[in-house]
Amino acid sequence: MTLEAIKSEIEANVPGCQLEIIPNTSPSAQHSLLVDPAHALTVASFLRDGATVRLDYCSNVTGIDWPVKEVSTKTKVKKIVDGVEKDVDEVVKTQTGGYLEVVYHLYSMEQRQGPVILRMRTEDRADRVHLPSFTPLWRSADFQEREIFDLFGVIFDGHPDLRRLLMWEGFVDHPMRRDYVDPDDYEYEPTPHNEVLKRAREHQSAEGGL
Amino acid sequence: MDEQLKSELSRQGVVATSLQELYNWGRKSSLWPLNFGLACCAIEMIATTMARYDLARFGAEVFRPSPRQADLMIVAGTVTKKMAPQVVRLYNQMPEPKYVISMGACAISGGPFKQGYNVLKGIDRYIPVDVYIPGCPPRPEALIDAFLMLQKKIDEQYLTGPNRPRHLNADMPSEFVVPEFGEHDLEPTQNRDVWKAPLVNISIAGKNDSGSD
Numbered sequence: 001m002t003l004e005a006i007k008s009e010i011e012a013n014v015p016g017c018q019l020e021i022i023p024n025t026s027p028s029a030q031h032s033l034l035v036d037p038a039h040a041l042t043v044a045s046f047l048r049d050g051a052t053v054r055l056d057y058c059s060n061v062t063g064i065d066w067p068v069k070e071v072s073t074k075t076k077v078k079k080i081v082d083g084v085e086k087d088v089d090e091v092v093k094t095q096t097g098g099y100l101e102v103v104y105h106l107y108s109m110e111q112r113q114g115p116v117i118l119r120m121r122t123e124d125r126a127d128r129v130h131l132p133s134f135t136p137l138w139r140s141a142d143f144q145e146r147e148i149f150d151l152f153g154v155i156f157d158g159h160p161d162l163r164r165l166l167m168w169e170g171f172v173d174h175p176m177r178r179d180y181v182d183p184d185d186y187e188y189e190p191t192p193h194n195e196v197l198k199r200a201r202e203h204q205s206a207e208g209g210l
Numbered sequence: 211m212d213e214q215l216k217s218e219l220s221r222q223g224v225v226a227t228s229l230q231e232l233y234n235w236g237r238k239s240s241l242w243p244l245n246f247g248l249a250c251c252a253i254e255m256i257a258t259t260m261a262r263y264d265l266a267r268f269g270a271e272v273f274r275p276s277p278r279q280a281d282l283m284i285v286a287g288t289v290t291k292k293m294a295p296q297v298v299r300l301y302n303q304m305p306e307p308k309y310v311i312s313m314g315a316c317a318i319s320g321g322p323f324k325q326g327y328n329v330l331k332g333i334d335r336y337i338p339v340d341v342y343i344p345g346c347p348p349r350p351e352a353l354i355d356a357f358l359m360l361q362k363k364i365d366e367q368y369l370t371g372p373n374r375p376r377h378l379n380a381d382m383p384s385e386f387v388v389p390e391f392g393e394h395d396l397e398p399t400q401n402r403d404v405w406k407a408p409l410v411n412i413s414i415a416g417k418n419d420s421g422s423d
């Protein structure tokens with residue numbers, strides 16, 4: 001079953017849901033399906049229980065941080081300058097990102113199919129970071145959603161036991177976010193290089209070192 | 211006592227010794243490690259105690275499941291920041307005299323995970339370490355070598371004088387600060403009485419070393 005077929009199957013059975021196929025241009029060509037969070041739980045339970053799809057196994061859940069990024073694209077535009085038509089470079093700046101993304105890899109053991117890749121996006125990276133939890137549907141998502149909550153800060157509504165998994169209670173940061181700044185413990189670096197060298201230099205000048 | 215006279219006497223069947231030698235011999239020959247491992251180094255530690263390498267030959271046959279009965283802590287594996295307070299607390303609960311072997315790259319410095327967000331950059335930031343074993347993971351022979359090195363270290367200790375070991379000196383601490391979980395890192399990030407950062411001149415690091423500069 002192709003992803004397009006699954007998409008039309010979902011659209012026929014879950015009214016009002018917004019789906020988008022995110023193409024993957026790499027040789028693996030693992031295209032994924034972007035689901036809107038409002039209908040995500042209905043879509044997921046259809047994918048698990050629907051007779052044709054039967055995705056009964058969730059193998060992996062992962063998170064991605066997309067910080068706000070300004071992309072400028074150059075296009076050649078014909079313009080009339082001083083009465084003469086010329087090719088002029090026009091720079092268009094667009095903003096991408098600014099959200100957290102969660103990716104589910106789903107398989108069907110019964111139909112020997114998969115993976116079907118689902119994506120969900122939060123509204124932003126600050127406080128509107130709620131997404132529905134799929135743990136009630138696939139138990140295997142339990143620890144992985146906790147890990148994403150811990151390391152990315154996505155809050156999964158409906159998760160039975162949403163606590164930090166790797167870091168301790170009382171830790172406030174989310175270490176896998178792109179803008180995470182790790183604590184300044186660069187006192188001793190035997191062979192510093194690249195990023196570590198930069199941090200070690202900063203540390204030593206702050207401490208008034210060598 | 212003169213060494214020559216002692217060996218002469220032992221050939222005649224007379225054993226002469228000093229209290230210090232007897233005391234050190236007793237301590238070094240019954241080092242009981244704490245039964246505790248953190249990562250893959252622990253697998254090598256287990257292999258060391260099994261029949262092929264047989265650490266029991268050196269008097270360390272019983273791994274104690276309680277810190278109250280152990281003399282030696284083998285920190286075998288990556289110490290995460292979440293685990294570090296428990297490791298220090300276990301060390302504090304061991305009675306004196308107590309020793310620490312820091313086994314493997316991670317326990318020494320954080321190893322391949324040194325820049326990780328949850329990895330302690332060496333257990334020696336919180337507790338005093340007697341022997342370091344490099345390796346990832348070190349082979350059982352390396353652990354046995356470290357063990358023999360520790361035995362040699364114990365054998366050379368004096369019972370009196372300014373260089374006497376910590377457990378015979380009432381002024382020296384036997385318990386160390388247990389770090390607390392902070393909002394961004396452990397607090398304190400190191401015990402300054404135990405660990406001082408080695409001086410590394412980083413101003414020369416990162417330069418072009420091809421000679422052309």
